[in-house]
Amino acid sequence: MNVLVVNCGSSSIKYSLFAMGEGGSADVLASGIVERIGEAGSRIRHEAAHATDVRDVTAPDHQTAFALVVEALTRGPAAAISELARIDAVGHRCVHGAERFAESALVDEEVIGAIEACVPLAPLHNPPNLIGIRAAMALMPDVPHVGVFDTAFHQTIRPHAFLYAIPYDLYTEHGIRRYGFHGTSHRYVSQVAAAMLDRPPAETNLITAHLGNGCSITAVRGGASVDTSLGMTPLEGLVMGTRSGDIDPAVIFHLMRTLGMNVDQVDDLLNRRSGLLGLSGVSNDMREVIRAAEAGSRRARLAIEIFCYRLKKYIGAYTAVLGRVDALVFTGGIGENSADIRGRTCAGLQRLGYVLDADRNAAAHGSRDVAAAESPIRILVIPTDEEAMIARDTARIATGGA
Numbered sequence: 001m002n003v004l005v006v007n008c009g010s011s012s013i014k015y016s017l018f019a020m021g022e023g024g025s026a027d028v029l030a031s032g033i034v035e036r037i038g039e040a041g042s043r044i045r046h047e048a049a050h051a052t053d054v055r056d057v058t059a060p061d062h063q064t065a066f067a068l069v070v071e072a073l074t075r076g077p078a079a080a081i082s083e084l085a086r087i088d089a090v091g092h093r094c095v096h097g098a099e100r101f102a103e104s105a106l107v108d109e110e111v112i113g114a115i116e117a118c119v120p121l122a123p124l125h126n127p128p129n130l131i132g133i134r135a136a137m138a139l140m141p142d143v144p145h146v147g148v149f150d151t152a153f154h155q156t157i158r159p160h161a162f163l164y165a166i167p168y169d170l171y172t173e174h175g176i177r178r179y180g181f182h183g184t185s186h187r188y189v190s191q192v193a194a195a196m197l198d199r200p201p202a203e204t205n206l207i208t209a210h211l212g213n214g215c216s217i218t219a220v221r222g223g224a225s226v227d228t229s230l231g232m233t234p235l236e237g238l239v240m241g242t243r244s245g246d247i248d249p250a251v252i253f254h255l256m257r258t259l260g261m262n263v264d265q266v267d268d269l270l271n272r273r274s275g276l277l278g279l280s281g282v283s284n285d286m287r288e289v290i291r292a293a294e295a296g297s298r299r300a301r302l303a304i305e306i307f308c309y310r311l312k313k314y315i316g317a318y319t320a321v322l323g324r325v326d327a328l329v330f331t332g333g334i335g336e337n338s339a340d341i342r343g344r345t346c347a348g349l350q351r352l353g354y355v356l357d358a359d360r361n362a363a364a365h366g367s368r369d370v371a372a373a374e375s376p377i378r379i380l381v382i383p384t385d386e387e388a389m390i391a392r393d394t395a396r397i398a399t400g401g402a
């Protein structure tokens with residue numbers, strides 16, 4: 001069975017075509033991205049095992065962009081399948097499913113309506129997700145389409161952890177609460193971690209840190225999310241590439257009253273000009289921040305210190321939440337690749353049970369245990385694979401699985 005996984009943004013479509021095998025195996029046949037949809041200079045970059053095809057294209061809208069994806073998949077130098085009919089199901093990454101979706105769902109008109117109803121909570125993300133779903137359904141009307149939600153894994157979080165201490169009616173009438181994001185990644189690494197520990201997921205307690213451009217950390221008890229750092233929107237919690245993470249909300253009033261900023265300016269400041277970028281003045285990209293710190297930039301050093309300090313605080317908090325932790329998991333571009341960030345974060349956590357092995361931490365790639373032999377808690381590095389997770393959910397639901 002071939003599953004196309006689609007991640008549709010406001011001006012881009014990322015896609016991967018998977019061949020699903022026995023026992024949940026998911027092999028990538030091809031992947032790519034159409035960028036600058038609806039703008040000048042649209043491009044497609046398409047990669048299959050044997051060839052890469054990069055071309056300037058005309059993509060005034062997502063419908064046209066999808067047709068280009070299908071063309072790249074079925075024709076030309078990097079074709080992966082002979083015809084469109086070889087795609088058996090389509091999985092769509094959806095950002096916000098609010099309280100409606102605790103699981104991935106077969107897309108029908110009712111589900112589309114429910115995703116639309118979540119637009120006020122994710123005005124930047126859900127509209128392009130919907131455009132992608134409609135465009136793909138128009139091109140492939142006869143195959144099942146499945147929505148996989150970033151928020152779904154966190155629907156097991158209970159009210160004491162998801163409610164903000166503001167008037168309760170704001171939750172019941174307007175849905176203001178913590179939802180959490182990156183759920184597909186946290187779910188994926190939780191499953192891999194349980195397998196690495198050789199324990200049933202239902203008996204495994206984990207802290208999973210997804211550190212990419214966006215960052216979040218989740219407390220997982222018995223395979224279920226019980227708390228997570230991203231909130232009603234993906235702004236709360238850890239320091240991120242351009243997002244501030246936790247901040248005293250009164251700073252916002254101050255910015256507006258004293259500095260005369262309006263709401264859009266504050267939104268832009270906290271979402272796009274803060275985090276590593278705002279602190280370092282160098283970049284939102286951790287590799288560049290590390291390079292600048294090594295070259296002597298004081299602000300870059302400070303940005304790294306604040307990033308790791310905030311992460312350490314959350315690890316401490318979630319250790320308290322869980323009581324017993326079997327493993328701390330690092331994933332995402334930073335978590336998977338930076339021994340330095342893992343080292344700084346775990347420094348001083350030995351008494352809590354987190355003891356890194358310096359050599360293992362510095363060594364190579366792939367899923368691995370970087371804790372010292374005597375560490376009471378394992379420290380795992382696990383490359384995330386959200387696309388494969390979406391493909392598996394899609395295959396299961398498309399073939400009638402629960």
Ligand code: ADP
Pocket residue numbers: 211212213214241284285286287288290332333334337338
């Ligand atoms: P996204 O969240 O967009 O999927 P990634 O998970 O690829 O992003 O993470 C991107 C981040 O990972 C960037 O900040 C990048 O600098 C960082 N990163 C990648 N490799 C390394 C490395 N070797 N050391 C430090 N940071 C790295």
